[in-house]
Amino acid sequence: MKSIFGACLSLAGGLAGFLLFSSQFQSQEQKRSLASVKSQYDLTCLEGESFEKAYKARLISGFKSFRKDGNLGLEIGHFIFSPKGTASTTECKAKLERNISSAFSARNPTQKMLCTDYPKIKISFVANDGAISGEKKRFEILADCQVSSDLSKTEAIWIPWEKLSQETPFEGEAQFNQPSKVSVKTVHVSDQWPQKWSLDSIQLEGSAGQLTITQDEIRTIAGRPIIFDFP
Numbered sequence: 341m342k343s344i345f346g347a348c349l350s351l352a353g354g355l356a357g358f359l360l361f362s363s364q365f366q367s368q369e370q371k372r373s374l375a376s377v378k379s380q381y382d383l384t385c386l387e388g389e390s391f392e393k394a395y396k397a398r399l400i401s402g403f404k405s406f407r408k409d410g411n412l413g414l415e416i417g418h419f420i421f422s423p424k425g426t427a428s429t430t431e432c433k434a435k436l437e438r439n440i441s442s443a444f445s446a447r448n449p450t451q452k453m454l455c456t457d458y459p460k461i462k463i464s465f466v467a468n469d470g471a472i473s474g475e476k477k478r479f480e481i482l483a484d485c486q487v488s489s490d491l492s493k494t495e496a497i498w499i500p501w502e503k504l505s506q507e508t509p510f511e512g513e514a515q516f517n518q519p520s521k522v523s524v525k526t527v528h529v530s531d532q533w534p535q536k537w538s539l540d541s542i543q544l545e546g547s548a549g550q551l552t553i554t555q556d557e558i559r560t561i562a563g564r565p566i567i568f569d570f571p
Contacts, residue, residue, distance in 0.1 A: 382419065383395060383422075384422040391421065394419075395551055397561055398417040399416045399417050400561040401417055401561070402415070402416055402492060403415070405568070406496075408498075411501055411519055412499040413498050414463060415493050415494050415496045416493065416542060417492065418487055418491055418492055419492075420452060420453050421451075423548070453491070454487075455485035455494065457547070458485055458545060458546040458550075459485050459545075459546050460483075460545040460546065461484070461542070461544055462481065462542070463481045463483075463539070463541075464478060464481075464541045465537035466538055468538055468567070476528065477526075477527070477528045477534055478526065478528065478529075479525075479526055479527075479537060480524070481497065481499055481522050483520060483522045483523070484521065485544060497520050497522060498519040498522070499524070500516050501570065504524070509530055509533050511526055511528065534570060536569055539555070539558055539566040541555060
């Protein structure tokens with residue numbers, strides 16, 4: 341990244357100020373170019389119900405799952421936003437005429453990144469094979485929210501899906517450090533692992549509070565339930 345910036349500076353010394361935003365990010369993963377992020381990932385001018393509707397759509401429209409080496413990878417949509425009441429009306433009107441790469445600057449304290457204010461992700465699944473005493477079998481993953489290189493999505497959270505399937509079902513919590521650092525919690529799981537799980541909710545947590553999307557909302561936005569085979 342530094343070498344790319346260095347080449348740009350050698351071609352146009354007057355662009356030095358452009359690099360000031362990079363020093364403001366709180367982690368190395370956030371020291372990225374914003375050029376690839378499109379305006380639909382910029383929620384800084386939305387508040388209330390408009391913001392709630394937009395962030396839920398962004399989480400699911402950017403949701404992807406994939407398998408590799410017996411692991412299940414999950415990523416969700418990422419975005420930038422402004423805390424309630426801090427977005428400037430003038431800035432918002434002007435931003436309609438430019439893309440997110442030029443609109444975002446960490447020098448502007450009203451603009452936040454999802455993973456900065458909500459650093460923890462909890463992804464919950466429910467089993468499709470019934471319940472125990474009326475209680476659904478649940479499977480929860482707690483991991484760090486880390487932004488990917490293009491800022492439009494989070495880094496993949498890797499669940500050791502195959503490894504879990506080979507262990508005796510348990511009720512409680514377990515920690516895994518590879519291939520991702522995750523905490524796994526199961527509720528009402530016993531005898532054998534259910535074969536199919538539905539994505540039940542996604543919750544982001546931080547000092548700013550919580551952002552949550554439920555199973556019904558996921559189904560509405562995605563147009564269908566999101567089902568996973570185990571393992």
